[in-house]
Amino acid sequence: MSDHEISGKDALVRISATTAREIIELCGTVQFDGNTETGVNAALQLAERFAYLAYDALGDTVPDHEEMARRIMRKNGEHAQLKINEAIKSVQHLTEALAVATKELDTAREELATFYKLRETDVHKANAKAESAIAHTQTAILRILGFSGSGVALLRPSCAQQNILNDTAFYGQSPYVPAPIASGTGPWAEAYSKARATLAQLSLEEKVNLTGGASAPNGCSGNIPSIGRVGFQGMCLTDAGNGVRATDFVNGWPSGIHVGASWNKDLAHQRGIYLGGEFRAKGVNVALGPVAGPLGRISLAGRNWEGFSNDPYLAGALSSETVTGIQSQGVITSTKNSYILNHLLKTELGYQGFVVSDWVAQHAGTASANAGLDMSMPAGATFWGDSLTQAVVNGSVPESRIDDIATRILAAWYQMGQDTSFPLPGSGMPASLVEPHKAVNARNPAAKPYLLQGAIEGHVLVKNVNSALPLRSPKLLSLYGYSATSAPNNNPPSAGALGAWPYGAGAYANPEAIICGLTSTTCGSAPDIAFNGTLVSGGGSGAITPPYISAPLDALLAYAYDNDVTLLWDFINTDGTGVVDQATDACLVFINAWAVEGRDRTHLSDEYSDKLVNNIADQCSNTIVVVNNAGIRVVDGFYNHPNVTAIVYSHLPGQDSGRALVSILSGQTSPSGKLPYTVAKNESDYGKLLSPALPTSPYEFFPQANFTEGLLIDYRAFDALNIEPRFEFGFGLTYTTFTYSDLSLISTGAPTQTYPTGEILPGGKTDLWDVLFTATATVTNTGSDYPAAEIAQLYVTIPNAGVGRQLRGFFKADIGVGASVQVPFKLTRRDLSVWDVVAQDWKLQSGTYVVDVGASSRNLPLSQTITIPEDQGS
Incomplete structure (x- = not known):
């Protein structure tokens, strides 16, 4: 056996042993304490020491592979080729680990x-940064250790908790499926x-x-690229599902949650059509959305x-x-x-597209x-690129897999008609908005009614005592709260790292001192409200970029002008005490619940918002609360106040919010x-699904969701545990009443055999979508x-399903005063089936x-x- 043949393996053994010794020497003395400068520096030094060791090993492992192959092949043929493949893989794995570790150390x-x-001026934020530095260095350590299998076996038990190699040892591994x-x-x-046909013309x-x-x-x-x-223009992929x-x-x-609250399939479809048109006009081939789940x-x-x-059914x-x-627009x-x-x-769903x-x-x-x-973003070269080409050459990845990847990507491009009359990729997406660029107006005037109607239908009225709403010829209205006006910034170059309009983003810093000063609890790392204006979107890569914002104050000013209403407001008083004109007909308090990627x-x-509402309600007998909420918002902090007469969840309505x-x-x-969704009376009612079950040492780097709740999520959990919610799933009031x-x-007479037997096409076996039963009911508007x-x-x-009732149909109907409408439903085989874990199929x-x-x-x-x-x- 030649020296070249064993050099790769020797390098791996050497780095494993050396790394183990280094950890043993340092693990007993280094305290990973994010609150101390010593702890942070020690962690960085430890990670960097591992990186230097790894680079040493890499240098020993990268002689000329072609020369190595020639020498080995002369001696042992096929067996030698396997050895050289192992050496090449070792280099690949180590190179990949070092690339990620280097980025982690830079961060x-x-x-x-x-x-x-920050440590002299803001201890809280400084400690958070220190903890972040520790986390990144520990991740770097794990990445470097991840390529060597034997090092951790030498660790003392007390140190091993800091250095888990991978999660397979603790959580198992899914069975391999080609x-x-x-x-x-x-x-x-x-x-x-x-x-x-195009694939046949391409090189590897x-x-x-x-x-x-x-x-x-x-x-x-x-x-x-x-x-x-071959006429392939490339692809532009851009965020997101809300615009x-x-x-x-x-x-x-x-936003998605607002569309969900509308329960309107037709509006969702029209929204998709116009969204797709805007992506197309901007030269976007792939819209990175919508979000389907398991969010919530x-x-x-x-x-x-x-x-x-x-x-899952509504989503x-x-x-x-x-x-x-969206796809109707190519x-x-x-x-x-x-x-x-x-x-x-x-396989099971017969998916023909690609996975990114x-x-x-x-x-x-x-x-x-x-x-x-099938596709790596945003930089394929990080793990693939030339490495993927080499992996095909050395047999680590079959070329048939690369052919399938390329075919799937090209087929999606052809399927959407992007090979004909589609704008050049990214032609309407300037790299910098502060530099001269071509203005590509993607807005379609025909979308305006759908923007407004979509904004209207996502509002949910959940309390309306003595018909406080609608307003009836008010003479004086008083407005309070931080969420009534537009944000002070609607300028994308000022939006910060995320590069989107920053609704609520200013809340990371600006309102924190105010919130902390008015509440008895300790502030978290991010506030739960956006203090700098009304929310039309949540934050992050799904944030929208509106051409204007109709804030509640804007629309109420127009309403006051048209209806001879006196409008008073105070958005400066932060606690709402001593501000209400006693001649007012109603007080409108605007609050929000901010969320961000x-x-x-x-x-x-x-507590800050709840206190504001209660203080206004103490002075105003007709207090109407409007909540812009990017998710569930518990309202029991003010729900039972006798002067809170109405509550509206206004969610995230987009640019026409106020109107x-x-x-x-x-x-x-x-x-x-x-x-x-279901709104609980108390946060604790959501149980273990309130927040993520983050793992503790020694598993903290490998969070795992085990889904032990099964199907008991949201209303299904509340029903199974007999918990009374504040507002149940599917609840919402209006200005009239209905009877059913x-x-x-x-029965349609369709076959009801236990398992589906249809051909697999996109979406699964075709007979899963056979309609087995139709249903109708009559709904009457009994208001006047x-x-x-x-x-x-x-x-x-479903009998013996392990869960109670589940949504399997909905129908939204406009009904005039005194009129009745027959609402239809269809129940498919899939609607009535459960997953058989033994047969691995849908069972009726x-x-x-x-x-x-x-x-x-x-x-x-x-x-x-x-x-x-x-x-x-059967």
Whole structure:
């Protein structure tokens, strides 16, 4: 055996042993204490020491591989080739680990520099920066250790807690599922035919170039380079599901949670059409949205507002309408473990498109390619690029996998018609808005009514004592609260690191001292409110970029002018004491609940806002509270105050926020929104799903969600545990009343065998979508004054399913005064099935199913049963 043959292995053994000794020497003395300068520096030194050792090993492991291969092949042929492949893989893994570790160390140094600046003036923030520096250095250590398997075995037990190599040892590993080759059947057949013809003309390097992001002189979130000789123009991928982010001349649409509260499939579809048109006009090939789930599972999660609902049926229905709307404009959508990608998505669901990583979320090279990842963003070269080409050459990744990746990407491009008359990628997305650039106006005037109607229908009225709303010819209205006016900044160059309009972003710093001064609890790392103006969107990559903002104050000023109303306001008094004119007809208090990508909310309410409401209500007998909420907002801090007569969840309405609200307050439009989540009386009612179950040492670097709650999420958990909510899922008031009657269930006669047997096409086995039963019910507007829309909801209780009633249908109908409407529902095989973990298939169980219809998950006056007989063929 030659020296070259064993050098790679020797290097790995040496680095493992050396690393272990270093940890043993340092682990007993270094305290990872984020509050001390010594602890931070010690952690950095430890990580850097490992990095230097690793670079040494890398130098020993990278002789000329071609020369090595020639020498070994002369001696031992096939066995030697296996050895050289192992050496090459070792180098790849180590190189990848070092690249990530280097970035982590750079970030840690930046955080440490900030720590030094802040430690004399703001201990709280300085400590947070110190803790962040520690976290990044520990991550760097783990990345460097991750390529060597033997080092940790030498550690003392007390030190091993700081140095877990990977999560496989603790959580197990999904069974390996080979990546399937896309079938290209059904509606994708023509696109796949074109893609395969193009693929045949590409070199391996060109195929690999399709798999990863590359830099480009535009403002896209990510780019795939062009291949001009075959007519492929490349791709621009840009955020997000609620509108085109961080650019000009686009609309600011209602956010996902607002659409969810509307329960309106038609509006979701129209919103998707116009969103798609704006992405297309800007030269965006892939819209990075919508968010489908499982957002909402964790009540405090910072990105819940981007999704439609905590319920999978409602979220799925609105996601489907959004996707078909966007893709009708020729824009690809990106709805947000080899088993999941290769088996569930690409095999069971017959998925024909491609899978893209979240930004900087790829953490492996060859493994992720074999596990089913198709596109790496934003920089393919980090783990793929030349390394992926080399992996194909040395056999680590089959070339058939690269062919399938490239075919899927090209087929999606052809399927959406982007090979003909599509704008150049990123042509309307300037790299810098403060530099001269071409103005591409993507707004369609025909979208205006849908922007306003979408904003109106996502408002949910949850309290209305003695018909406090609508307002009836008021003479004097008094306005209070920090969420009534527009934010002081609607300028993207001033938006900070996220590059989007910063609604609420200023709250990171500005209101914290005020909040801390008025509450008895300790402030968290981020406030729960946006003190600098009304919320039309949440924060982060899903933030919208509106051309204007109609804030509540703006719209109320116009209302006051048109209706001879005196309007008083005080947005300076921070606690609401001694400010109410006693001649006022109503006091409107505007508060909000802020949420942002990158961090979870601290609480589902805040003492500052609750105190403001209560202080106003102490002085005003008709206090109406308007809550801009980017997620669940618990209101029991003021709900029972006798002078709080009305509460409106206004969610995140987009650019027409104020106009939509005043339409409802004035009675021009009856509210029709209903809650797409459950509002508890107390935060503790959400139990273990209130906040993430973050792992502690020694697993803190490998958070794991085990989903032990099963199907018991949101209303299903409240029902199973018999917890009374403040407002149940599907609840919402309006200015009239409705009655339900005449529930009818009819079998269609479709086969009811236990398991589906249909062909697998995109979406799964075709007979999963067979309609087994149809249902109708009559809804009557029994009020005398207002026409309104009602959302009739159908719930099914499946026998022996381990969960109670589940939403399986809804229908929104406009109903005039005294009129009746028959609302229809369809129940498919999939609606009535459960997942059989043994058969690994959807099972239609025999037995009695209960079907309930009504106005919310706990107001279901109509009920019938249906029976599925035993499958005689089973």
